[in-house]
Amino acid sequence: MRVTRASMSLDDLQNLFQTGIESCTSDNPANRDGPEEASDFERLMGPVLPECLEVRCQVQDSDCRTDSFGTLLRPLSRYEVSAAIKYASACGAAALPSSAQGTILRKLRLRRERCQSGIQGLDFVDHNSLTSLPPQLPPQLPQSSILNLLKSIRTTPYETSFLSRLCGRRLSTDSGLVAVDWETRSPWMELMTDVREHYSYAHPASSQSFEDPLPIRYVSLQPSHLPQVHELLARVFWDGIDVSDLLQSSPERCSVIAMYGKVVIGVALLSSAQETYITYLAVRAGWHNCQIATTMLYHLIMLNPYSDITLHVAANNPAMLLYNRFGFKAEEFVVGFYEDYLDSQSRASMNAFRLRLRR
Template identity: 85%
Template structure:
C-alpha cells in the first residue's frame, strides 16, 4: 500500500474520546454566535459523519436554548440543510475509499483502515481482551494497529503499510542475476570420480571386481522367466515335502562387455532373433566400447553390439525370449550410448519392428527409407518387413 503522510496535529487520535480543550466561538446559520457547551464532543474521524452530525446538533441546542419559540423552525432548517449536504458527503467518502482500495492476489478488494476504525478496533480488543484469549494472528494485528497509532501521535513521517498478504513487511525482490559464464563452465567440467579412486573407497575399502568388463549390476528387475522358475521351485517343494529342498539364491542381472566365454551363447541368441551365420568374434579386440552383454548367472539374456569404435553403427540388439518387457534392451542401449560419447550413432531397423519406439525415446531420428534392405538376409516367408529405416542419434 502507498505511504500515508501525516498532516494533522499530534493529538488528533485523542479527539475520539476527549472533549475540546479550548472553547471556540462559532457562527450559526442565522448569523448568531454559537458557544459550544463544555460537554460537547467534536469527532474528526475520517470516513465518518459523526462529527458533522454532532456539530449540527450542538448548534441547534444552542440556538433553541436562546429562543425556544424557534424550535420547529430551526429543526426543519437543520433537516433541510443536512438533506442537501449528506448525499454529497457520502459521494465524496465513497470516492476517497475507492481511491485507497487495492486488490490482493485472490481478487479481494481491500482498503486501509481509517483513524476512527483503528481506534474503534483497539478499544473493542482492549475491552474484550481480558475475557477472551486472542489468537496469535489477532494479537499480531492488534500490535500493528497500536504501533500505527503511536507513530501518528509522534509525527513519524513515511509510515508504510505492511503487505496485505502478510503481517510483516516484505523486503524488495531483486531481479535474478544471470550466472557468470566461468561458474557454469566450472560446474560442467566436473566429472564423476570412479569409486576405486574416490575418497570413499579409501574409507570403506575397495575390492576389485572379479567380473571382467563389468558395466552395471541390477538387483531389482524380475523377468517372466525368473518368476516362472520361482513357481516351478515352489511347486516342486509343495509336491515333495519330504525331500531336501535347495534354497533359491538371488542373482542380479549383470551388464558386462563381450568375453570369449560369451561367444557361443551370443551367436545362438542372434541366430534365433535375426538369421544364421552371424559371427561377432572380431569385437573381442574392442569389446569394452562396442558391446554390452546382459548376463543372468552364466546365461546370456541380451546383447547390444556396435560394428566398431570408429563407425559407431549398431549392428545387433537382441533379448532372449522370456526376458522381454523388463527394460533390458533399454539398459543395454543406454550403456552402449554412454560408452561412446560425443559421437553420432546410426542403425537400420525394419519398418514394422516395434524397436522403433525404443530408438525414438533415445532421440534417434529417421533419415532415410530403404526399400528391400533385408531381402538378402531374411527368408521370403518371414513376417519381418524387408524395408528399413536408417536412424541417427546426433550428439
C-alpha cells in the same frame, strides 16, 4: 510482623494486610471508610514494600530467558496479562486483529484461565504415573537337541547343485562390468520360482535347496560369451552371424552383454568404436518387457558420448518406438534392405529405416 526474604510469599503478605486492616478497624469502627484507612495501609506497607519489590525483582530475574537474538525476556505477570487482554480486546472492537495478534490473544487468555483454575502446564506432569516398559527377559540359549537337529539337515553340496551349473563353481569378478540390476524380475525368473515352489509342495518330505537371488549384470563382451551370443543372434535374426572379431576392436566401448548368472540374456553391439553403427540388439525369449533392451541401449550410448550413433531397423519392427525415446531420428527409407538376410516367408519387413542419434 516483619516479613523476611526467606518467608516472603503472597499468602503471608495477604494475611499481613488482612490482620493489619482488621486491627485498625476494630480499634476505631468509625474510621473504616475514612481517609485514615489509607494512612494505616501505608503505615503497614512502609517497612514491607522495599523488601517485597526486591524479592519480586529477584524472582523475575530467575525466570528470565535469553532468546536466539540475545534479548533478555521474562514471563508476563498476571496484571500484565490482564492489561494486554483488555487492550487487545479494545483494539479488536475497532478493527480485525491480524493472525499473529489473534494467536497471542488466545494464548494469553488460556494462560489466565489456567492460573485462575490452578491447572499446571506440561512441565509439571508426574512422570511416576507413566506406564513403564515391561522388563526385558534374558536371552535363552537354544537347547542342544535343537542344534543337533539343525546340524543333521542334509543339503546338496554347492559343487554338484544346479546353482553351481548356473553360476559356475567359482564366482569370479567380471572384467568390464558396466552395471548391476537387483530389482528386475523377468517372466523366466517368475516361472522358475513357481517350478521350485510346486516341487516343494509336491514333495514336502524331500530336502529342499534354497537358491540365493542373482542380479542381472551388464558387462562387456568376453570370449566365454561368444557361443551363447551366436546362438541368441541366430534365434532372433538369422544363422551364420559371427561377432568374434569385435573382441579385437574395443569391446569395452562397442558391446553390452546382459547376464543372469552364466546365461546370456541380451546383446547390444556396435560395429566399431569409430563407426558407431548398431549392428545387433537382441533379448532372449522369456526376458522381454523387463527394460533389458532399454538398459543395454542406454549404456551403449553412454559409452560413446561424443559420436553420432546410426542403425537400420525394419519398417514394422516395434523397436522403432524404443529408438525414438532415445532421440533417434529417421534419415532415410531403404527399400529391400533385408532381402539378402531374411527368408521370403519372414513376417519381418524387407524395408528399413536408417536412424541417427546426433550428439
